[in-house]
Amino acid sequence: MSAEQNLRIVQDMYAAFGRGDLSFVLDQIDDACDGFGVISGTPTQVPWHLDLKTQGKAGAVLYFEALASSVDHTAFDQRDFAATGDHVYATVRLVQVLRATGRTLEQPEVVHHFTFRNGRVVRCRVSEDTALTKAAFAK
DSSP states (O other), rough: OOOOHHHHHHHHHHHHHHHHHHHHHHHTOOOTTTTEEEEEEOOOTTTEEOOOTOOOOHHHHHHHHHHHHEEEEEEEEEEEEEETTEEEEEEEEEEEEEEEOOEEEEEEEEEEEEEEEETEEEEEEEOOOOHHHHHHOOO
C-alpha cells in the first residue's frame, strides 16, 4: 500500500470514530496488532493508559472501551497529517469531560502514530500529556 492509501485509511477511521462506527475502525486493525493507544510502563490510574501486555485487536477494543466508559468528547479535531511509507502521523486536539470527576481535560496536541502492514494497522501509539491526564483523574 502507498503512503497516500494508508493516510486515507486513517482519515476514514477518524470519520468512522466521529460517527460512532467503531466496527469500521476495528476492521482496519490487524488481529496481531502490536499495541493500540497510550502505552504506559507504569500504572497511572487512567483507564485508557494500557500496559505493553495489551496486544492484538483485543487490545484496541480495550482501549476504545476504556475511552467510551471514561470520557465524553466535546472536541476531537484532527489536523497536521503526514504519511511516509508504512507510517501515518496526525495531531489531534482533544477536549474531554471525565465522567469520574466531571473535570474537563483539554490537550491541544496529541500525536497519533499509525504503522501499517498490507493495508492494516499493526501498531498505533498515542502520545499525550500523560501527567496532565493523570492529574485530571486525581481525586
